[in-house]
Amino acid sequence: MQVLRTALLSERVRVRGMHICPSILTADFCRLGEVVEEAIDAGIEWVHLDVMDGNWVVNKTITFGPAVVRSIRERIGPEVFLDCHLMVTNAAQTWDQYVDAGVDLVIAHIEAVDDFPALIANLHGADCEAGLVMNPATGLEDILPLLPDLDLVLVMSVVPGKGGQSFMPEVEPKIRALRAAIDVQIAAGGRATKLMIDGGIKAHNIAQVQEWGIEASVIGSGLINDNASIADNLAEIQAALRA
Numbered sequence: 001m002q003v004l005r006t007a008l009l010s011e012r013v014r015v016r017g018m019h020i021c022p023s024i025l026t027a028d029f030c031r032l033g034e035v036v037e038e039a040i041d042a043g044i045e046w047v048h049l050d051v052m053d054g055n056w057v058v059n060k061t062i063t064f065g066p067a068v069v070r071s072i073r074e075r076i077g078p079e080v081f082l083d084c085h086l087m088v089t090n091a092a093q094t095w096d097q098y099v100d101a102g103v104d105l106v107i108a109h110i111e112a113v114d115d116f117p118a119l120i121a122n123l124h125g126a127d128c129e130a131g132l133v134m135n136p137a138t139g140l141e142d143i144l145p146l147l148p149d150l151d152l153v154l155v156m157s158v159v160p161g162k163g164g165q166s167f168m169p170e171v172e173p174k175i176r177a178l179r180a181a182i183d184v185q186i187a188a189g190g191r192a193t194k195l196m197i198d199g200g201i202k203a204h205n206i207a208q209v210q211e212w213g214i215e216a217s218v219i220g221s222g223l224i225n226d227n228a229s230i231a232d233n234l235a236e237i238q239a240a241l242r243a
C-alpha cells in the first residue's frame, strides 16, 4: 500500500521529479489542520512531521507526538503520504506509536539508534517504510552498509532543532556520494532508496540540491510563512526548479 501510494504521487508537485515536503514547524499550531489542508489544496502530496522530545535536539525543544500525528492523518485522509522525522532519544522503543498513528514512513536518526538494522526490520515487518537521517557532522561509514534495506536517506542541512535556520552547503560531498551509491544500487537491481534533504531549503537553492541528486526536499519556513500563501510560495519554488 505504501509503495503504491508513493508511486502514485502525481507529477503536479514533482517538477523534474522533486518531491516538495512541507515541514509544519513554522505553522500556527492552533490552525494545524487548516494549514495542512491549505498545503494539500496547493498540490502537496507528502507532509513531513518533525517530532522532538525535549531531550534529543540541542535546544531541548518539544514539538508534538503520536496524538497530533494521528489527528493529522484523520483530517487529511489516507492518500497524502506522511513521514515522521523522529528527533527523540528512544526511536527504537517508540517507532510503533507513529506507525499506529498512520505514518507511511518513519525516519530515525542514526546517531540515536544503537541497532539500526533491527529498527529497519521492525518497520518493514509492520508494513511501514524505513528511513535513516544523519546530522550535518555525521559521516557515511555506518550508513552505506544499510542502504540496500533503506527506503529513504535524509541528510540534514541544518543542525536539527528548529525551522528557519541557514542552509549548510558543506553537505554537498556527502549527498553526491550517497547519490552515486544509490545509483549503483539501482543499476544492480536493488532498492530505489530515496534521497531527501532537510533544513534551509528555499527557492534560491532547491535547483542546486537537485543537481547534487536530491529527489525530496523538506521545506518549512520557505513554504509556511507570513510573506505569502503556501500556494504562492510553492509556485516560486517550482519556478526555480524549472529555470
Ligand code: DX5
Pocket: 023, 025, 048, 050, 085, 158, 159, 160, 161, 162, 163, 164, 165, 198, 199, 200, 201, 218, 219, 220, 221, 222
Ligand atoms: C529541523 C527540522 C526541519 C525544519 C525545516 O530540525 O527537521 O524539518 O523545521 O525547516 P526550514 O525549511 O525552515 O529549515
Ligand code: ZN
Pocket: 023, 048, 049, 050, 085, 198, 218
Ligand atoms: Zn525534519
